[in-house]
Amino acid sequence: MDRQEILAEIYRRNIDTVYRVCWLYMKNVSDTEDAVSDTFVRLMRSGMVFENEEHEKSWLIVTARNICKDVLKSPRYKNEPLDENMLTGETLTDETLIVVKELPEKYRTAVYLYYYEGYTCGEIASMLGTIKSTVISRLARGRKILKKMIGGDTDEAEKGIVTN
Secondary structure (H helix, E strand, O other), X not given: OOHHHHHHHHHXXXXXXXXXXXXXXXXXXXXXXXXXXXXXXHHHHHOOOOXXXXXXXXXXXXXXHHHHHHHHHOHHHHHOOOOHHHHOOOXXXXXXXXXXXXOOHHHHHHHHHHHHOOXXXXXXXXXXXXXXXXXXXXXXXXHHHHHHHHOOOHHHHHHOOOOO
């Protein structure tokens, strides 16, 4: 398999995940698509060789996150008013994910990686450059905020204690 075929396969396996990660940060379709493109362009230019599919997915998530954070720090983005029509998220159908994107960034990332991508707290800590207990706290606080945003049973939110 040549490099182009390998990259095409990586793209097919990971496009949905990269799109969701970027959308959680960018909150509009246009900037999300730009960040997704930048993520895969960075992959093509990097010449990166992955140990396995988990390493590949983790690298893409961290890269997408970093690209989005860089864009959000740029003066262009800070000074640009949001067009409400851009916030539709028409490619996402999970209503909870739409609410998750409204969480503060540190909670949003932990909640997304844990519940949508299935990473453990230790893996998330490694990706985010923090410690496991911080991730556990962010998940607990994120759940509490989500419960208030969505409405729900307090007992269920408290039972969702994460320790892995």
